[in-house]
Amino acid sequence: MQIIAKSNFKKTIILFYFLVGIYCINPSLISAQTTNEDGWETATEEELAPKIDTTIIARKALLAYGGDSIRIASIEGKLGVLNDTNATIVPFQYEKISFFEGEDSTCTRWEGTLLVKGRGKYGVLDPTGKPLTALYEKIEFMPETCQSASGKTKVMRFYDRGKVGLADAYGNVVIRPSYEEVEFIKYYITRYGDTAKIERVLKPELITAKKAGKYGLFDLHNNVPLLRSEYNAIDYLQDIKIETKKKTHSTHILKIKQGTQYGFITLHNKAILVPQYEYLGEFSTEKGKTKGEAEDLIALVQKKGKWGWINLEGKEVIKVNYDAAEVFRKDIAFVRKGRKWTAINRKGKQTLEDSYEEIKYLALETEQNAFFKTLIIAKKKGKYGILDIEGKTLLNFEFDKLTFVPEKFGFNVEINGEEKFVNLKTR
Template identity: 80%
Template sequence: MNFINLIFSKLGFYFALLAFFTLPIITFAQDDDGWEKATEEDLKTTVDTTIIERKALLAYGGDSIKIASVEGKLGVLNDTNATIVPFQYEEISFFEGEDSTCTRWEGTLLVKGRGKYGVLDATGKPLTALYEKIEFMPESCQSGSGKTKVMRFYNRGKVGLADAYGNVVIRASYEEIDFVKYLFSRYGDTTETEKLVKPELITAKKAGKYGLFDLHNNVPLLRSEYNAIEHLQMVRVEEKKKTHTTHILKIQQGTKYGFILLHNQSILTPKYEYLGEFSTEKGNTKGEAEDLIALVQEDGKWGWINLEGKEVIKIEYDAAEAFRKDLAFVRKGRKWTAIDRKGKQKLEDTYEEIRYLALETEKNAFFKTLIIAKKKGKYGILDIEGKTLLNFEFDKIKFVPEKFGFDVEVNGEEKFVNLKRG
């Protein structure tokens, strides 16, 4: 190589190097996900801006970020007014819901550009693809598990589920997606709040039918073939000297009901027209699976099954009511009686009507055990053992708790009586 060629070779190298360093800097490019490329010009510090909202971020050392506007476009600045999200969006908001105690989504941003939505972190890094719509799920704040940090996204009118990193957990092929929740109240508190079932579950609706997805273990539990899936109750099941606190979900196919027991994922195929709550002695919801029983209706008849799905009180009654403590009212033909949890008859079977005097919420424990019954067209009062406390001689009878007695009617005459006069 001669001296002239050597000079031109060196000059070509330096010109190429200079051209490389003067090219616009690309900060992110998500072409496949619909994001536009941001150039160095987009990210220049903007002075003439209107600050829309500022938020300090504890998870980022107390630094703050600011949603700002310039010439009708929205972007995000950091504490030094450097642009971390370019001013090219129609909408930007903090993606964290209304619960001020929830810090799981701190600094996460929801942006809208050209009619599409995406989620970015506090540094401006895109976390999701761009979708027709992205929804915050406030229930995602109820658990510390990373599995529950999820969001709904919509594509072509269908909804799916994505995690906090934008990974698709459930494809966008459903009409509805929701967490499974139940109502919970602390002892002595009448206020009920919604809590997530644990492990966390999702119901997904497709073609009008619901399926069940275990979000914690990332596996489907039930195919989308049920008319409804809803929380029935929480119970404590004793097995091999261990107690499992678990949930029962009632599942419906057509007009028939069954259930799924979550701790062992056992499923009772829907076959009953009615399925009540499970309980054991004195109404407790703790016991062995064989002792926890529920009222069911099959082919028009009523009886009881246990948590193993076995019939424990024969399904043969024309009508029945759930147990209160250890007594249930049942009817065969036209006459009512009462049975215990073994199916043994506890009252005579001569009553045309029978019901408890007061609701279980009645403060007076004694009155909660009393029974109004009708025999030969007349009403009277029984105790829990079947002893008559007011004779069967009244055409009408109404309990008046504040007077500890009864307004009654006999042959058109109205009067007040109490148990002492029975």
């Protein structure tokens, strides 16, 4: 009996040292944390037990969750999240934790959502600690998404293997991470009396995605690509209203560039004009209005060095055969063939009897005096004169120099070396 007892004791000692040896070689075999398919470590019951000895770093009251609050806290350099009852909802195993939301307090779309970093990877959790995304190299909040009420625009930008994509609020990949850039389309406005430009997002539903140096267009609302990534640029052009017999469509026009050529896409019907112009201006109808039938909304274009006008249907309404042209103003446009300038109307008909070596408006369109904006200064046979918008001569073509003096309602002129002042009323 004594011999058997000693033998069992030796076996017990050997087994003890064998287990200790295994633990020293790889302790994770004894207390391993499992990892799910998205790379998240699953916490043990012990790690989720209430934590007392913590340092509170940030607190957020969740209005959308009945006023409950969650707290980002720290224990021995590791971060986790506690709820109102001091229970751990995010285990204390992360390097960084922050509230994943914008600074604008009016945007509550991501209220209480958490951005965490562990082992060099980032992920997003909901306020209960449930993972919303896989783990990525980087995840960015996009404040522009707050400008739309559509849940389909609630997206986040993420990076994987150096490429960027988009994921929705549930972690579903909306745009695969195969792009160099994913951005909203921006445009700029200038408030009255202010020279500073203010950046605006055109539509939170529209995203440009850049791949291999080329841009494409994606519609988040309908979850469809509108343009493949084969354009050098996609930019906002203007807003217009297209009238039909039944109703009026408000739409945006985007200018698209391929190589050195421009075309456009109208967003209400996704109609695309293939890039073929070196220049593409804004569309307008009579008196510069941006509302009308598609065939009446026309824009100045340049093709193969020549200038003309097309309508919103892509049809050439004024032949592209001028050597130079300017945009319409007061429903006339200055055009040049060879060395001579004249003016045409929106039907392409010449409105001035003669042609001129030079021609331009006397005042800018921003000029407050409506009459000044209708005056034209022109040069014929080396001499300057003044015309009205209908081509009537107001000052004869006899001056070597002619400078407008608006406060005197007249002109400083030079004729045969003599300088003097002339007034429209006295001639």
